[in-house]
Amino acid sequence: MTATRTRLRRTAPSSPLGDLARTARIIVCCGSGGVGKTSTAAAVALWAAEAGRRTCVLTIDPARRLAQALGLDLLANSPHPVRLDGLGNGPGSLDAMMLDMRRTFDEVIERYARDPDQADRILANRFYQRLSSTLAGTQEYMAMEKLYELHESQRYDLLVVDTPPTRSALDFLDAPDNLNELLDARAFRLLIAPAQRIGRGYLRGLNLATTAMTKMVRRVTGSELLAEVGEFFAAFEGMYDGFKERAGLVYDQLKHPSTAFVVVATPEGPALREAAYLAGRLAADRMPLGALVVNRIHRAGSVPRVPAAARAKLAAAGADGRLLADLLELHDSLETLAAAEQRRVRDLLETVPNLGVVQVPLLPDDVHDVAGLRRLGGHLFA
Numbered sequence: 001m002t003a004t005r006t007r008l009r010r011t012a013p014s015s016p017l018g019d020l021a022r023t024a025r026i027i028v029c030c031g032s033g034g035v036g037k038t039s040t041a042a043a044v045a046l047w048a049a050e051a052g053r054r055t056c057v058l059t060i061d062p063a064r065r066l067a068q069a070l071g072l073d074l075l076a077n078s079p080h081p082v083r084l085d086g087l088g089n090g091p092g093s094l095d096a097m098m099l100d101m102r103r104t105f106d107e108v109i110e111r112y113a114r115d116p117d118q119a120d121r122i123l124a125n126r127f128y129q130r131l132s133s134t135l136a137g138t139q140e141y142m143a144m145e146k147l148y149e150l151h152e153s154q155r156y157d158l159l160v161v162d163t164p165p166t167r168s169a170l171d172f173l174d175a176p177d178n179l180n181e182l183l184d185a186r187a188f189r190l191l192i193a194p195a196q197r198i199g200r201g202y203l204r205g206l207n208l209a210t211t212a213m214t215k216m217v218r219r220v221t222g223s224e225l226l227a228e229v230g231e232f233f234a235a236f237e238g239m240y241d242g243f244k245e246r247a248g249l250v251y252d253q254l255k256h257p258s259t260a261f262v263v264v265a266t267p268e269g270p271a272l273r274e275a276a277y278l279a280g281r282l283a284a285d286r287m288p289l290g291a292l293v294v295n296r297i298h299r300a301g302s303v304p305r306v307p308a309a310a311r312a313k314l315a316a317a318g319a320d321g322r323l324l325a326d327l328l329e330l331h332d333s334l335e336t337l338a339a340a341e342q343r344r345v346r347d348l349l350e351t352v353p354n355l356g357v358v359q360v361p362l363l364p365d366d367v368h369d370v371a372g373l374r375r376l377g378g379h380l381f382a
């Protein structure tokens, strides 16, 4: 416990994020839903740009006001410059984009198809259309495809990647494997060949619960699309290996020491448990864990102790006294909450030794504009 306290104090004066934002090539902000991934990604990118790096932030479903503040345009599906005072005079720059998973999928098909005819056949296929716009995991996969494309372009010193609002933060890491399994036409052919010979009843009769692909075929298609499934895999012929190869290259890049995962959590039990789980998984996959951000921490300033008898006197001494007594009580609750949060953070750190931690207070307002990002950045890089 004492050792952990020392560690917490030691990391406080210089934020571990400063080094990462100055040196990493890719920073991935991950964590469970609603904890502050998008805000953190945007604030880190802004800080790095202002520190002189050519930076791009790839956001996923940002809140509308933040998207407007960054001038994000869903229709573009490619990075564009964020115009800010002071940026552009030095070497640093900030580009931002908002991922459109369907557009990204279409672009991947267009880019890697053998010829325009193959691309057209896939894009017009109804099974593909459902797959690319509704399937869980597609967003995560397309974030990886976009990351690959941006990294290959070598236009940026630093890419900051936001991750989708999934229930489980691990989905981001598992998505490529799941989608690859799904797109593996060999598995599909094994499954579908006898079904085509003897009709749909065969498909229903099979025990199909084993692979992601077969589960999805069941869920997405309904029997009216079954013919389109076959046509899709026929049209997709030859593209699977490319998907698999790029996913492998992105994995390699994610494991590279120039990448840093920043796990974001809030000080509530479930978010911290998810963070610990995610940290363990990153370590098991040999992915570099850069820092833990505990966001929306409650803080209570120090207030002189007022004994109960004195409080009772205050409460009985007119409106001002009552207000003061109420404020003291509120402060007590805040102190209890803040202490419980610190206990939970310390407990988590026991399980993830040597992890740099940044604690960010709950700000009085949402992070929805550039001033908010700078305020958040002030805490992230304090």
Ligand SMILES: Nc1ncnc2c1ncn2[C@@H]1O[C@H](COP(=O)(O)OP(=O)(O)OP(=O)(O)O)[C@@H](O)[C@H]1O
Pocket: 032, 033, 034, 035, 036, 037, 038, 039, 040, 060, 061, 063, 163, 164, 165, 166, 295, 296, 360, 361, 362, 363, 364, 365, 366, 367, 368, 376
């Ligand atoms: N330190 C903070 N203080 C106050 N509000 C914050 C803070 N950090 C983030 N917020 C707000 O919390 C909300 C959630 O933040 P954000 O959208 O960044 O989370 P997320 O993890 O990306 O969510 P999702 O999983 O839905 O994508 C937003 O309204 C944001 O403005």
Ligand SMILES: [Mg+2]
Pocket: 037, 038, 039, 060, 061, 062, 162, 163, 164, 165
């Ligand atoms: Mg988000």
